[in-house]
Amino acid sequence: MWPSQEFNRFGFDPFADFRRVQRGLNRAFSDFATRSAQGFPPINLWMGENSILVEAELPGLNGDDVDITVNQNVLTLRGERKPVGPEDGQQGSQQLDGVWHRRERTYGRFSRAIQLPFRVDPEKVQARFNHGILQIELVQAETDRPRKISVNAE
Template sequence: MQLVPWNPWRDLQEVQEAFDRAFGQKMRQWQLPALAASWRPAVDVIDGEDKLIVKAELPGVKKEDVSILVSEDQISLKGEIKRDEEVKEKDYFRSERFYGSFSRTIPLPAPVDQSKAKATFNEGVLEISLPKAGGDKPKQVNVSIE
């Protein structure tokens, strides 16, 4: 009998490979983290009567480090997270750092008017308001955070 190193992602990799065989690469909705180093923000999409609201949780991210790109049928969030935490006490010292980038593209349930998109950022929550479309619109628009 041979010992095999434990890999916590092995079961997930097998499930992902099974989905890839069954549905192909285009059906992949999630990616395995590279040694648990990647991070993706949690996102909610709320479909209102005349607009869509997209809320993303971005704790520890500054609004200057976030970029929003909207097309008619999807929204992309990209940015960087930089977090330093240092604790100095009489008997111990602890320092933790986390740096990395994130990217998330979310399909939208209805076409939107990108030119009227508005975004706010408050206490680590990014909220983007996207009015539903009614005609010909540009392909993509960058949205600035107020």
């Protein structure tokens, strides 16, 4: 019935898990087709009058874990999601006897560049974490804003 005794012992059915993943509705994965075309972290963009708000889903991270850089109109997010688990010594002396039942969170380095619709003022970037969601507000550079040109009458 099972591919090996190991699965039986822990009641882990790899195929059931696979089906569940396909069926499951996940915040970031709800549309697999678009997901494959996008990077990590998933982002939402909000447009204001003279600024843009970038939101990135980065659960488990804090401000020290993410590098935010701005160059002209490109915002880059870089960092690493470190694994947590029995083999990482989180449980002290029990670190070797742990066994995984589920491992759905993803780990590793990430880097994502986001092209913004305008050049931003690097002095006016504000970023904060809000329960695992990074929010960055970027203000349009003064020199990049539309300017009204008055025509001199003769």
